[in-house]
Amino acid sequence: MFARNWVVATTLCVLMLPTLALAADAGHAEQKSPIDPNWVNSVVTVVVFLCLLAVLYFTAWGPIRKSLDEREENQFKALEEARLAREEAAAMRVQVDAQMAKAQEEIRALLEEARRDADVLRAKEKEVGVREAQAERERAKREIEAAKDVALKELYEKAVALASTMSAKALSRQITPEDHSRFLDESIAELSSTYSRHA
Amino acid sequence: MALDPLAHVLDHTIHDSGLTKYQVLLVVAAGIVAALYIPFARRIANGVPPRGALANFLEMLLLFVRDEVARPNIGEGHHGEQVHEGEHHPSEPHNPFRTADRYLPFLWTLFLFILTCNLLGMVPFMGAPTADIGVTLALAGIVFLVIHVSSLLRNGTIGYIRSFIPTLKGDNFIMTLFLVVVITPLIAAIEVMGAIIRATVLAIRLFANLFAGHVALGVILLFAVAVREEAAHIAGGVTVATILMGTALSVLELFVAFLQAFVFTLLSAIFLGMQLNPEH
Secondary structure, three states: OHHHHHHHHHHHHHHHOHHHHHHHHHOOEOOOOOOOOOHHHHHHHHHHHHHHHHHHHHHHHHHHHHHHHHHHHHHHHHHHHHHHHHHHHHHHHHHHHHHHHHHHHHHHHHHHHHHHHHHHHHHHHHHHHHHHHHHHHHHHHHHHHHHHHHHHHHHHHHHHHHHHHHHHHHHHOOOOHHHHHHHHHHHHHHHHHHHHHHO | OOOOOOOOOOOEEOOOOOOEHHHHHHHHHHHHHHHHHHHHHHHOHHHOOOOOHHHHHHHHHHHHHHHHHHHHHOOOHHHOOOOOOOOOOOOOOOOOOHHHHHOHHHHHHHHHHHHHHHHHOOOOOOOOHHHOHHHHHHHHHHHHHHHHHHHHHHHHHHHHHHOOOOOOOOOOHHHHHHHHHHHHHHHHHHHHHHHHHHHHHHHHHHHHHHHHHHHHHHHHHHHHHHHHHHOHHHHHHHHHHHHHHHHHHHHHHHHHHHHHHHHHHHHHHHHHHHHHOOOO
């Protein structure tokens, strides 16, 4: 606190000195040659300059140089770290690229395998379907055969019944050749209609 | 204002105090530099970057002197300095600009002090102490002493003296004798005179630029005063032209203030580098 007050007071005193310089303008000007050196000014210059150099050397230049050096060192360190990080990132990128390429290869192989499996499955399914369709067809054929057999059986039974009926009719009256022919026609017609109904 | 353009440039005594205007302004310049840089040093301590326009400007000036003036011209220049055997401590980080950095406080103080003195000349009713030959001669004298004392300490007395004496060899004995007896002393004398002349020229260049600039500015501004007495009917036009030219010249002077501070510091660094490394 004391040091700060001292600095402020000194600064104010120094900054008030221009009033003296202004006062010099009010005074009598000493006309002299501009190339005639005022040696007192030279001595004052040397004293002021050396005092300024001494004050700044101990209060400003030391800390400023240290600070600039530290900052420069930190900047170089940061640059070095950035370079290392960049190299590390590049190495990791190469690694990631390799892994990505490997993954792509694996994906391609998996897709190929899946496609092959799908083809196999499709073929298998197709084969099963064909087999099942074949079996279905066989079963339908068998059912049709069975139905046909049943129909034929019924047909024979009907024919037998019809023949019995015809026999009964023939026995009940005299059958002429014309009647015989007519009975046959009727029986055939009845048999046809029965068959067509069953079909 | 008197109609003498030199009146505002030449130094004045402050009544009977014995102090002159420039002596006061020298202290003001030193005070301004200290008032700006001591708090700045505290603010950026421990490697904290500067915040704000002023702090960045102050640091920019320091970095400019370090990177563009000191380091390229002192030591081994752009290639960095060769650290002498035993000079480099193993625990310290290697700094190729050790010698240049050693002179940084001097060059920073020199640059900022001259710059502030130059800029004081841009403030109305003040003046640039560097427009006084006595001031610039003193500054050049300090530079001369720093250069030659540093060379003496670095190269030793023999090395320092030998830096003024060239090594000449002829094709034969007679020619070598002639060169050694006649030419070498002449060149050595020229070298010694050159060292003194270089410092003197430093002082004269700074003084002449600042003095001439302020005299020219005074002459132009005095047109506006003189025209009222000599030709009042054109006073308005001349006054406007005077103000415009005065403004333009002031901008130029502002540039010259920075330029001359830079040139003085740059030449000091170059001469220092030449004297520290005479073999180059």
